Amino acid sequence: MTTAPTTAPKVQNPNYSEAFQSGVREEMKRNPGIFILGTDLIERGGHFAQVKGIAQEFGHERVKDSPISEAAMVAAGVGAAMYGCHPIVDLNFIDFAFGAMDEILNQAAKIRFMFNGKVPLVIRATSGVALGGAHHCNSLESLFASTPGLSVAVPSTPMDVKGLIKTALRAEDPVIFLMHKKLSGIRGEIADENYFIPFGKAKSIRTGTDAVIISYGYSLVTAQKAAQTLEAEGVSVEIIDLRTLYPLDEQAINDAVKKFGRVVVLDEAPMFGSITAEIAATATERNFSSLKGPIVRVGGARAPISANPAMADAAIPTVASIIKAVKQVMSY
Amino acid sequence: MTTAPTTAPKVQNPNYSEAFQSGVREEMKRNPGIFILGTDLIERGGHFAQVKGIAQEFGHERVKDSPISEAAMVAAGVGAAMYGCHPIVDLNFIDFAFGAMDEILNQAAKIRFMFNGKVPLVIRATSGVALGGAHHCNSLESLFASTPGLSVAVPSTPMDVKGLIKTALRAEDPVIFLMHKKLSGIRGEIADENYFIPFGKAKSIRTGTDAVIISYGYSLVTAQKAAQTLEAEGVSVEIIDLRTLYPLDEQAINDAVKKFGRVVVLDEAPMFGSITAEIAATATERNFSSLKGPIVRVGGARAPISANPAMADAAIPTVASIIKAVKQVMSY
Amino acid sequence: MTIPDKKTSLGLLRQMMVIRDFEETADKLSLRGKVSGGMHNSSGQEAVAVGVLSALAPLDVIATTHRSHHHTLAKGFTSREIMAELFTRSTGISGGRGASMHLGDVTKGHFGGNGIVGAGVGIAMGAALGIQQKGDKKVSVGFIGDGGMNTGRTWEAVNMAVIWKLPLIVVVDNNQYAVETFVGRVTGGGDLAKRAEGFGMKAFNIDGMDVLEVRKYVSEARERALAGEGPSFINALTYRYYGHNVGEKGQYRTQEEIDTWKSTKDPIDHFTAVVIENGYADQAAIDEMRASVRAEIEDAVAFADASPEPDISTIYDDIDSGKLGVQL
């Protein structure tokens, strides 16, 4: 269970990146083994200002500007983590993880199992479909979540960003920490330094009575819009934010399926092979008799993402496509 | 539909690697733009002798021994394919693709869409769980199949190896061609030079009346054993070999679900997030009312693969686990 | 440096002016929201692009980086089709799918700008292998930034080109910064030609602000490549006048540094002086050239602005050929 904030937030209405800074700062104060490495972290504090000011506060030994060497960046994090530090490797965009796949999937994920070692490592990156074209809009959530040894956080609010990064920095596992481009601007409350969000605990972010949408990340914003429209039409939709993709909150998923029997699973990754397949398949296998009809998946097109804004939008779920899916499950 | 062999096979009872050689040789004779690059291809013909003798027959310009530079190997293939050749990049083990992920997933897969170009490229590798330890036993089928722009072949017989590689070498797309380690020893008929197997056409490799197992690759061998045991117990199981994972033969899957209503989907990848999730989720969504109960997935453990043989075996589906799944669907 | 004939020289100058005007115009349009997803301005680096491309044949291949307007213009694509691409219109070089960072047309030997540091050099190396396989008399040029010098696969590609003697020219468009990171701070050893020589590649550190110097080294590299003597590495020192991406400034370099490069090394000013000195043009001719360039860019903007948006239903086109499933 998530713990309620114990005191008022210190940063007034911070944005998504400031929430990250806040969590990282608190943990860096407490644990001298935490350091950050990535490109362009010192002056601008990273492309999304996610570590802005931290180099100035903690010094250049604890915020290290790296060359464009993703394999070495992750390897540096892996080796230092094995040695007893708790590095945060900031990959900037998650797409750049392609240059460090062996380090992440074959090394970091397996060392605990193979070599009697811990790998307390956070790999942070900005993810999600937005402008910028195909090379910067890969959805890799399913890849990471399906790799034994990795955990994956996909926070959708400043509160969750802070609560999850703090948990990641107290644990001893390699964590992929994905922050969605299109959530950069959102603001909200954050909790104080004693608030930790456990991995594997989903959260209901909208209560409803007729059907449930299970999702995460930016798709929740679209889902909320769809739910509002549906509300006006008399359909009451619950929305569940998974918050982490591994571990998955199976309990919350099973409960929701049992309660509603009408289930939509949503994300923006190309649908074929996305994490929504895992969620739908397992939820169906476990709760078949509770389903009023098949779980409906809503996902992205099987297409690279175009730079043209309208084409980019057309490749991911829209309010309309979500409404259609909900109506589909309501038709059972 | 697959075409029946038009003449008798030329190689008598070839093995899996010889079937590959046969298909490649025929296409190389026909198309001077086909060449092969990879490590240790000339003397030994690759670690599985998959191109043995081809350098000697076609010369060192068409079979190029490469340094251990997976990124450059794939990039070489991509650039040469864009230029108008049809390279076969032999990655040896598919795990080494980790070193070329950007080249495969971000470049090769997207160039047609982005830059008005064709990428007629085959990336061949040996895949699957076997001995050799965790670094060499990654199951990446779902990753490749879920990437827009890539196609994935997973042949299980010499006949299919030859028929599919020939199709791949006549097409103009990047194809991931996965040959399972534990199938290296199998032998069987192959067809003549006019036999091509289209991608996206599954094949029933065992007929049955009670339930169906949908699978591919080495898992089919285990499935056959399970089916034999079940037969003795009075349960008649059909087995479908998908042969390619993208495109998937949706028609064959839908037909099987409709016909049997009792469906097991099987592979050896760690189950969470595997391609069996996609198959089960989509098949359920499309054919819910035909199902007598939920599709049951059988897959690997969420664990790195151990070098110890018994531990390695325990991490993937066994005859017993398949029988259990079939009995589960028979209980509906 | 011997100067080419008048027509060629004026062509080089005009091409550099086109790039500069294009970039400064696009920059302003981008700030006004016309360019989707930002743009990487190459102002200051014109001599590299024009020097390289003027030394190539039209059918030679290039593959480049996220900062590629200048290379693409110099390769002979029109201001119209590139401006339209920045506006993500259907008339753009990449049909609006690419915007600033992903300019390319494989069928015309442009193997793409690239969102990924280091990717272009690998693809160019592959194209060089294709050229060699087919026995064609062409070369392939891979552009890369100083930031890409620390990306491992760059050196895999360099090594492969050396051992296979591929007709590849690696050109480092070395503007000395990767976003806010000074090349000297993250680049061990410092001497990039020496790095490349360590892999056995013929390598040169040259002045990337001098279009004739760039042109000369690339011409020679091309000759060697066509003669079967293998690849070359050309590290062209240059400078980026604007921020990394449009609208960015940052404290990572001084205004004084920027001003010094602009006032003492500007490639257009420098080559304008050379052209005048050689009697190829007087100030009036230069002014006229600049005006015609202005008109060309204005026209490009108008063209882009008037161009239709792509049909969004086409996002499902060109993912794959669909032919794998067809009986052959």
Add this chain to the structure above:
Amino acid sequence: MTIPDKKTSLGLLRQMMVIRDFEETADKLSLRGKVSGGMHNSSGQEAVAVGVLSALAPLDVIATTHRSHHHTLAKGFTSREIMAELFTRSTGISGGRGASMHLGDVTKGHFGGNGIVGAGVGIAMGAALGIQQKGDKKVSVGFIGDGGMNTGRTWEAVNMAVIWKLPLIVVVDNNQYAVETFVGRVTGGGDLAKRAEGFGMKAFNIDGMDVLEVRKYVSEARERALAGEGPSFINALTYRYYGHNVGEKGQYRTQEEIDTWKSTKDPIDHFTAVVIENGYADQAAIDEMRASVRAEIEDAVAFADASPEPDISTIYDDIDSGKLGVQL
């Protein structure tokens, strides 16, 4: 080369003998099916392993390659726990999960053998960063083969170590072949120290058949690293007597080449002569040493053979800590 004291010298010699006997014994056992998944025999390369590890402190870190029995033995792990690992028994260094290719125990400064060419150097570089962050007086050694010299990330790691002045020593266990591929055929430039120098790393090409030379260069590199002077690169030329993997032969090198290396450069023969020459031992003492080594390896085999198989239910253990889900 000044020779160390008697005890040290005899220790070096005995350690090399242990490795040779271990490898030749394991090779035979592997051919008899006792070793699961093959093994990479390091016979011939003993001087590299022993020279390096004898120059390190026990708590220094190493990370290595698929060919790592020799490094692991020289680091001080027992023949028993390594032989047991080859037999994939629960008493093995990796609990039977790793076999020949994946020997490691992070808690003891062995950051793993590796199935992936190039991976070990990156991890060692990271360990060096960890050492620097903690301000410890240690170094980290990353072993790599000649084949790994063409893997891009090797050079990313080299560069990062240089710019951050990490206490890293890269040791190339250069046996001149990657499987069947001669280093000279795929390695542009040829001079590996020069490659590393191109990245600003202090670099040396040395004789990897001479245990004292290896030891000397590594000692000096260690001193420099501890003094904050940054990393070093040591390319140790050596030779692999057996096939790449057990049972392999191949036509890629001549028997004459193998025989020449064995008869003129063998590290054990060579150092035995040095030891005798220095009066540290006579032939009888050497024979006795060899016999005691034999007994040790026999014991290791017996131990491995008698060791229990791992409990297969443990495949679900140690995947992750399980603590992320726990309230902190």
